[in-house]
Amino acid sequence: MEPKTEADQLRGEVVKGAQEIFLKGLVTVGEGNVSIRIPGRDELLITPTFNHYGKMTEQDVVHLKFDGAQLSKGKRASTEYRLHIAVYQARPRAGCVIHTHSPYASILSIVRKPIPVLMEEMVILLGGGVDVSTFRSAHTDDIGDAAVQALGLTNAVLLANHGAMVCGRTVDHATKMAETVEKMAMLHWGAHLVGTPNVLKDESYRNLLADFEANFSTT
Ligand SMILES: [Zn+2]
Numbered sequence: 001m002e003p004k005t006e007a008d009q010l011r012g013e014v015v016k017g018a019q020e021i022f023l024k025g026l027v028t029v030g031e032g033n034v035s036i037r038i039p040g041r042d043e044l045l046i047t048p049t050f051n052h053y054g055k056m057t058e059q060d061v062v063h064l065k066f067d068g069a070q071l072s073k074g075k076r077a078s079t080e081y082r083l084h085i086a087v088y089q090a091r092p093r094a095g096c097v098i099h100t101h102s103p104y105a106s107i108l109s110i111v112r113k114p115i116p117v118l119m120e121e122m123v124i125l126l127g128g129g130v131d132v133s134t135f136r137s138a139h140t141d142d143i144g145d146a147a148v149q150a151l152g153l154t155n156a157v158l159l160a161n162h163g164a165m166v167c168g169r170t171v172d173h174a175t176k177m178a179e180t181v182e183k184m185a186m187l188h189w190g191a192h193l194v195g196t197p198n199v200l201k202d203e204s205y206r207n208l209l210a211d212f213e214a215n216f217s218t219t
Helices: 006-023 081-090 103-111 120-126 141-151 171-194 202-215
Strands: 033-037 043-046 062-065 096-100 156-159 163-168
Touching (some): 006 033, 006 043, 006 096, 006 171, 033 081, 043 081, 081 096, 081 163, 096 171, 103 156, 103 163, 103 171, 120 171, 120 202, 163 171
Antiparallel strands (some): 033 096, 043 062, 096 163, 156 163
């Protein structure tokens, strides 16, 4: 048997992230995608198109160059790969990108309401509130540009009429962020149902930004 390349060794990380977001109910079969950057190279590993999360194996993971060329045989890449590449190119410390169609985040993306800072964990993990990008078709380069623009300095964005996207330094960070975005979207929705949400003011969380910068920022 041939020795495993570095890319092969990282395939398991993509599977781990994919299984986690599936188990947490953030994606269903065929939607969303998980990728990781191959350190030091303009290459990534990404979940395949029409991914069946419950059945996926390391062999299903697709190896791509940043110019879109596929280096692995077998399954084709998710057609949303351009979104991931745009983030890696804009974010030197992003090691993992996760895109979901999680329900509450998608609701807010449809009404195009950003999530303000509702809890301190948003600041520490995400770097602040979650903005909504300009609408762009999912399978174009434009959606990546729009997402990067709306990210600002944060790690999360709502993609207009589509879903959510997060970037983290590691798979563990990014899965936690994807879960946090969905939870905050649900809380924002629920808080509006029972009253007027109290949004945290800038000065009350500014001290947490050093934590974010040290541990979670991808800029
Ligand atoms: Zn999508």
